[in-house]
Amino acid sequence: MAGFDKVVSTYEEAMAGLEDGMTVISGGFGLCGIAENLINEIKRKGTKELTMVSNNCGVDDFGLGVLLQDRQIKKIVASYVGENAEFERQMMNGELEVELTPQGTLAEKMRAGGAGIPAFFTATGYGTPVADGKEEREIDGRMYILEHAIKGDFAIIKAWKADRYGNLVFRKTARNFNPMAATAGKITVVEVEEIVEPGELDPDQIHTPGIYVNRLILGTFEKRIEQRTVRTAQS
Amino acid sequence: MAGFDKVVSTYEEAMAGLEDGMTVISGGFGLCGIAENLINEIKRKGTKELTMVSNNCGVDDFGLGVLLQDRQIKKIVASYVGENAEFERQMMNGELEVELTPQGTLAEKMRAGGAGIPAFFTATGYGTPVADGKEEREIDGRMYILEHAIKGDFAIIKAWKADRYGNLVFRKTARNFNPMAATAGKITVVEVEEIVEPGELDPDQIHTPGIYVNRLILGTFEKRIEQRTVRTAQS
Amino acid sequence: MALTREQLAQRVAQELQDGYYVNLGIGIPTLVANYIPKEIEVMLQSENGLLGMGQFPTEDEIDADLINAGKQTVTMATGASVFDSAESFAMIRGGHVDLTVLGAFEVDVNGNIASYMIPGKLIKGMGGAMDLVAGADNIIVTMTHASKHGVSKLLSNCTLPLTGKGCIKKVLTDLAYIEIKEGKFHLVERAPGVSVDEIIKLTEGELVIPNNVPEMKL
Amino acid sequence: MALTREQLAQRVAQELQDGYYVNLGIGIPTLVANYIPKEIEVMLQSENGLLGMGQFPTEDEIDADLINAGKQTVTMATGASVFDSAESFAMIRGGHVDLTVLGAFEVDVNGNIASYMIPGKLIKGMGGAMDLVAGADNIIVTMTHASKHGVSKLLSNCTLPLTGKGCIKKVLTDLAYIEIKEGKFHLVERAPGVSVDEIIKLTEGELVIPNNVPEMKL
Numbered sequence A, B: 001m002a003g004f005d006k007v008v009s010t011y012e013e014a015m016a017g018l019e020d021g022m023t024v025i026s027g028g029f030g031l032c033g034i035a036e037n038l039i040n041e042i043k044r045k046g047t048k049e050l051t052m053v054s055n056n057c058g059v060d061d062f063g064l065g066v067l068l069q070d071r072q073i074k075k076i077v078a079s080y081v082g083e084n085a086e087f088e089r090q091m092m093n094g095e096l097e098v099e100l101t102p103q104g105t106l107a108e109k110m111r112a113g114g115a116g117i118p119a120f121f122t123a124t125g126y127g128t129p130v131a132d133g134k135e136e137r138e139i140d141g142r143m144y145i146l147e148h149a150i151k152g153d154f155a156i157i158k159a160w161k162a163d164r165y166g167n168l169v170f171r172k173t174a175r176n177f178n179p180m181a182a183t184a185g186k187i188t189v190v191e192v193e194e195i196v197e198p199g200e201l202d203p204d205q206i207h208t209p210g211i212y213v214n215r216l217i218l219g220t221f222e223k224r225i226e227q228r229t230v231r232t233a234q235s
Numbered sequence C, D: 001m002a003l004t005r006e007q008l009a010q011r012v013a014q015e016l017q018d019g020y021y022v023n024l025g026i027g028i029p030t031l032v033a034n035y036i037p038k039e040i041e042v043m044l045q046s047e048n049g050l051l052g053m054g055q056f057p058t059e060d061e062i063d064a065d066l067i068n069a070g071k072q073t074v075t076m077a078t079g080a081s082v083f084d085s086a087e088s089f090a091m092i093r094g095g096h097v098d099l100t101v102l103g104a105f106e107v108d109v110n111g112n113i114a115s116y117m118i119p120g121k122l123i124k125g126m127g128g129a130m131d132l133v134a135g136a137d138n139i140i141v142t143m144t145h146a147s148k149h150g151v152s153k154l155l156s157n158c159t160l161p162l163t164g165k166g167c168i169k170k171v172l173t174d175l176a177y178i179e180i181k182e183g184k185f186h187l188v189e190r191a192p193g194v195s196v197d198e199i200i201k202l203t204e205g206e207l208v209i210p211n212n213v214p215e216m217k218l
Helices: A036-045 A063-069 A085-092 A103-115 A178-183 B036-045 B063-069 B085-092 B103-115 B178-183 C005-013 C028-035 C085-093 C129-135 C196-201 D005-013 D028-035 D085-093 D129-135 D196-201
Strands: A023-026 A050-053 A073-078 A097-100 A119-122 A136-139 A142-148 A152-158 A161-163 A185-192 A194-196 A215-218 B023-026 B050-053 B073-078 B097-100 B119-122 B136-139 B142-148 B152-158 B161-163 B185-192 B194-196 B215-218 C020-024 C042-046 C050-053 C076-082 C099-103 C106-108 C139-143 C170-173 C176-181 C184-190 D020-024 D042-046 D050-053 D076-082 D099-103 D106-108 D139-143 D170-173 D176-181 D184-190
Touching: A036 A063, A036 A152, A036 A185, A050 A063, A063 A073, A063 A085, A103 A119, A103 A142, A103 A178, A103 C085, A103 C129, A103 D085, A152 A178, A161 A185, A178 A185, A178 C085, A194 A215, B036 B063, B036 B152, B036 B185, B050 B063, B063 B073, B063 B085, B103 B119, B103 B142, B103 B178, B103 C085, B103 D085, B103 D129, B152 B178, B161 B185, B178 B185, B178 D085, B194 B215, C005 C028, C005 C139, C005 C170, C020 C028, C028 C099, C042 C076, C042 C085, C085 C129, C099 C129, C184 C196, D005 D028, D005 D139, D005 D170, D020 D028, D028 D099, D042 D076, D042 D085, D085 D129, D099 D129, D184 D196
Parallel strands: A023 A050, A023 A152, A050 A073, A073 A097, A152 A185, A161 A194, A185 A215, B023 B050, B023 B152, B050 B073, B073 B097, B152 B185, B161 B194, B185 B215, C020 C042, C020 C099, C099 C139, C139 C170, D020 D042, D020 D099, D099 D139, D139 D170
Antiparallel strands: A119 A142, A119 B119, A136 A142, B119 B142, B136 B142, C042 C050, C050 C076, C170 C176, C176 C184, D042 D050, D050 D076, D170 D176, D176 D184
């Protein structure tokens, strides 16, 4: 791997260095835009005591949910944990620590972590359980709470296309948390559907510059759909 | 103007409602990516006592510099004021109030203004004159200062292409401060080189969604170059 | 008669204005999209990163990479844009969305809302709801007026953990359209065939009744 | 002999490593781009929103929409990306840039740097310099060791308004390569033909001299 070529060829290489007790930030919203195979590699490795930061925790048998089966997750920071029975069970039993975080605050905490902003004020969560133990402050007549940045030892990202330098392009709403998560990992690992040569992506149209990306791997994806809603063609 | 059509046909309409004493946030870096004709319209209107928020203040006879000639600017929030003799003269004489703001902090203040983040901590400027009068705080062993968001009564933006709904695409480094500035104006006015119909821009490739844009006008631009640096073809 | 879910959606749709950017929560709010008046245009924001949400896809159009905040497959409307979650909530938190419609378990006279958690029973998480109520100036809460057992959901004080404090001004229930100001509920409209007395009986928080309480037009 | 501007750039270029993302300030730092060793690749970040800055354009290539932070017309290197100023400084402030090279008026033994303002005389503004020194772990300051009048710029305490506090660890002057640690300057290398005594004479802040002070190799 010379210069800016970020491509690795095995999932083992992609997740090398992940250790028990680390914090992993994951892109994705529900099952959309998740790094399916990187998650499976974490399952295969059997790394334990992980803190996962992700908007959701997948479903029982897909996405981050598979890491719950073997109790690999100690704590999860998420905004929404519905649609996952094992998750709810472990949480209710106190086997899993959960830090419920409003979705926008979670996105902003990841962005802040990547952007060297250690903390910011937001009105979101003021006067709610989310504000417990947090600093409150009135600014221009409105009440806000102080939220801190999140950084991860690893970030696991799913993009659509990338060039070898790690410049990323996302597709439709599979973008979601991925760009912020990509900035907030000490080691950011990305899996993509297509890898092209540097220069093939329009510089104006790159969503995530390669500077945030450490490792890049070509994957194939199941892309399971959580809520298959359709209309009939004539309606 | 029905639905989401943001297009106006005259510069008078584009800047209607601008009043003495208002705050105007301007995109652009030096003379690159500035809303040339919106600036000229402010000059024509003769609006006074303006607070301008912009990374630079143009040059003496182009860009925001033209607003200095008639003393339309009371205060400027900027990171760099070099290359503008009249600016320096007015500042040294105390005719112009200047709030020097680090470039990254300025960009983040605009973004925060648009994003409902009233204040954030940054290490930038700690221990310097920029920190004067600002709250300081140690977070995880490092010192930071608290910076507040900026909002404008108007934001004046230069984009490359737009659709009628105000979805914007920028070109090369003419992007710079424009996307953040666009989010931080109560009334955001954009001038562009080309207006297309909704649906013609790829939804994945829109830099600024139309929700931030109030008025859109088709302009022609001089695009003056500040430092024309060239190499000979063979080198 | 209490409003049906469809009628609730219909009544909310009357609050839409031409050129509105609107975020519709999961459940009844989602149905509002079916009643957008023909003569106006609105654009739907989905907080997972889509402005200009279209209708559900046909079988042929289904795309796993294109879902809404309820994780349903959707399409894009003409002029749509896609962005990341930080940008999406910048829009929401920054007050750029014109109208937000969402459900709730409880609302109280001080504009507090509880909608995300029933301790020990239902813990799904707040998703984007806390950001939505904190960011929007213009929010309509849609909910049933009372539980099946007749327990009011319009209270003096919310009993469940709050989603937001002092942020709700308009509530549409299956029985009434109510505004919240100065620490009181104000009855504005009643559902067709529902009496003011019924509404009073099922409203625990202080309710101001004007002389004339018109029936909703649907 | 004191190093020329070109030699300063050459010496800085030796600090580059394969795969480095580098921000080069205006002036001498810009010249570093001319001395990137052939066998390595580096990518230049320009804080106005470009990663992968190329060489100056030919007459035919000039594009008013493509400039660097010094407002010079430039080109893009293969694999470049363009972004807005908030993203650019997220990169810088967030510590993603591997090496930052910038000029200064003064540096002191505590790693303070003054580079943007001479009160009453030169007030151009800090531009991105304060963010750059706050965000980078790895900074090289390039400057002349002393003024034309022999006044040292390597001080016990900076006299001018600071650009950053306690953030500078490496200084390359026309006379010496110096590291800053534990409140002292440490002489690491001297310019070819420059004696340690000359350096001592022109260094006002406390300077630690090791037994052996090699000459720079250029």
